[in-house]
Amino acid sequence: MARYQYRDRFYRQAAERGWPSRAAFKLEELLERFKLIGQGARVVDLGSAPGGWLAILSRKVGQEGRVVGIDLVPCVASTANTITLVGDVRDQALHRRTAQALGSPADLLTSDLAPKLSGIAERDQAKSLELIEAALAFGRSVLKPGGAMVAKVFMGSEFEEARRLFTHDFVKVSVVRTRASRPGSSELYFVARELQKIH
């Protein structure tokens, strides 16, 4: 029962604020806590549909900022500072299109990417790690030196490898659980800061 009351609070509040999903609370919490961006920032959001994170990012960066959202499925950009692209984040051609749409290197890349689950743990963990690798490759391509990333990860067998990859690329890596995550969920976020120049 407690679980359902908990879920309802976030669903109700998302609806009241006109946000497309409860996922928005998780990002809002992380941005507040780590002070990752301000007005005028440039942000790339991977796995952006149905647009919960885009709504938060658009408000945070303001009129002078720019947000580019990417997803396999179409997602409407409802504000003037936001552009959405349809595609697979593993497609390298999207790096170039995104950089063009941003106009200058990104301050932050967010990834809420989640694979379609097969129910076969080994296969799902491999898919999840593949998306994390794709998000990191995207980050290396579009972020400015010293830029930051927020990325969802699950506490499965892929977790330690994902952490190793992040700590290779970023100076500071925090592993965070948000209050808006469902109780019992294995969902965690990497908050990675200070992208290093990798040779």
Ligand SMILES: C[S@@+](CC[C@H](N)C(=O)[O-])C[C@H]1O[C@@H](n2cnc3c(N)ncnc32)[C@H](O)[C@@H]1O
């Ligand atoms: C949890 S949802 C994102 C929710 C979103 N952050 C929000 O706040 O509304 C995960 C998204 O990842 C997208 N996705 C999964 N694999 C992808 C890929 N290879 N390329 C692009 N998007 C992908 C899915 O289509 C899905 O919309």
